[in-house]
Amino acid sequence: MDLIPAPVHVETDGPAPSYHLTPATTLAAAPGAEGTARWLRRELGAATGLPLDPPAPGAPGDVRLRIDPDAGDRLGPEGYRLTVGPDGVDLAGGGPAGLFWGVQTLRQLLGPDAWRRAPLPGRSWRLPHLRVADRPRFGWRGMMLDVARHFTPKEGVLRHLDLLAAHKLNVLHLHLSDDQGWRVEILRHPELTRTGAWRPRSRRGHRASPLWNDTPHGGFYTQDDIREIVAYAAERHIRVVPEIDIPGHSQAAIAAYPWLGNADVTDTAALEVWDDWGISEHVLAPTEEVLRFYEGVFEELLELFPAEVSPFVHVGGDECPKDEWRRSPAAQARIRELGVADEDGLQSWFIRHFDRWLADRGRRLIGWDEILEGGLADGAAVSSWRGYAGGVAAAEAGHDVVMCPEQHVYLDYRQDGGPDEPVPIAYVRTLEDVYRFEPVPPELSRAAAGHVLGAQANVWTEVMEDQGRVDYQVFPRLAAFAEVVWSPLPEPEERDVAEFTARMTGHLRRLDALGVEYRPPGGPLPWQRRPGVLGRPREGAPPRA
Secondary structure, eight states, rough: OOSOOSSSEEEOOOOOOOOEEEEEEEEOOOOTTTTHHHHHHHHHHHHHOOOOOOTTOOOSSEEEEEEOOHHHHHHOOEEEEEEETTTTEEEEEHHHHHHHHHHHHHHHHHOGGSSSSSSSSTOOEEEEEEEEEEEOOSSSEEEEEEEESSSHHHHHHHHHHHHHHHTOOOEEEEEEEETTTTTTTOOTTTHHHHHTTSSEEESSSSSSSSOOEEEEEOOOBBBHHHHHHHHHHTTTOOOOEEEEEEEESOOOHHHHHGGOOOOTTTTGGGOOOOOOOOSSOOBBBHHHHHHHHHHHHHHHHHHHSOOTTSSSSEEEEOOOOOHHHHOOHHHHHHHHTTTTTTTHHHHHHHHHHHHHHHHHTEEEEOOOOOHTOOOOTTTTTEEEEEESSHHHHHHTTTTTEEOOHHHHHHHTSSSSSSSSSSSSSEEOOOHHHHOOOSOOOOTSSSSTTTEEEEEEEEEEEEOOHHHHHHHHHTHHHHHHHHEEEEEEEEOOOOOOHHHHHHHHHHHHHHHHHTTOOOOOOOOOOOGGTTTTOOOOOOOOOOOOO
16 A cells, blocks of 8 residues: 555555445535535546535435544544445544545545546546544644745646645745745835846856856736635645745845845945845845835735734745945944844844734744844744754754754755756755654754654755756655654654655656656656756765754
């Protein structure tokens, strides 16, 4: 049985007994299950051609969906129980999300063709008799998608949400702004997308590459696009975390509104949206006017991303060069006025301000682990990306943490050391390496381990210029990550990689049906290679940090 992620408990009746779905099969939805029933009729109906009509009044139905508070008590709101037997299918979720994850298991059991958009001739649809009891290990099971470096159109984001749902992942973190582009419409600041969403060209490959793509690049989501994305995610029980980066990674915003930058030491009016990769030295000015500007940005974001779908708002806070502040008389005066020690304290002042501002509006701030510098903002959560150290420090101090160490779950890292690997970045991180990732490091105390909300895989797109490149870097490794954050696995060195790899053989057929252009086990196909485009490989094993 090639279920991914592996359920907590599966009990089968042997290889022979099965339940046959036919055009007469009915689908019954108890109160609270109607949304999942609509999704199942639409998706499974398209793939199988089965109508899955409601049962006649008073009849129980052949496939029965319900919310069971008892299951919720035992398995939690994201847990479920699935039973297939001679009398049909009974699926009980501990809550609406648990019911939806159970439907993903049901669909996997029907085989890879159940993931197609139209029925193939001659297919029959059988479910093995079994009993499944399942629940996730972590409540935060996420993927970060960088849409700032290379823009992913709305339809691509919706596709990613479907792929996350298929793997029982429940957080999409959208990196919406950076030096290279601003990707969300803000009505009160129209230049952010009129100017900030477009750059004149893009470097091909790592920043050491001499190659350029001279086609202007850009795009942004209208506010209605965002509302559609959020509604689509909510239907799939996925939370969306919007990220607007401050005070660094802000050159696109400064290009749109030059007064946001440190104009006393830089000709900010001459800045354009950055066309290169790396970290721009141009950062936000530490003024009250800049705070008011970004409060306006976040006010619109909070309306677009309601709290029930987006309880967390990400403010970046990473990789903020301090040189402009050191040279700026205005910034130095601000340091003295605020009574902070230095430029790190100035960065902390930015983060603390928006931590309070968001908390007053019922949201929680989360930022990259650099927000630890100069003092961690009260109530802030940390995305620990520079290894485990930042997450350990934050968790031991009582702050919630999402583990996303670059050495393990940065999916822009190359997957093999061979010469055909396209645009090879950093260390080799194989499917097995991701499968052996452990979100809770052993040095954490038991109390601190309770602050690990979960983990996410990060997809930085500097060298991923289109959907095919993103697919290649993300899959199949995201499937391994999904099992790590859902299933109760043993310690990393004890995990059965061979058994997981065997299940992946069947799972790749699902990805084929979904049209995912993953990296084949034998290496890139000819059209997936990028000969002559420089990456930046690093040899050896990555430091743990």
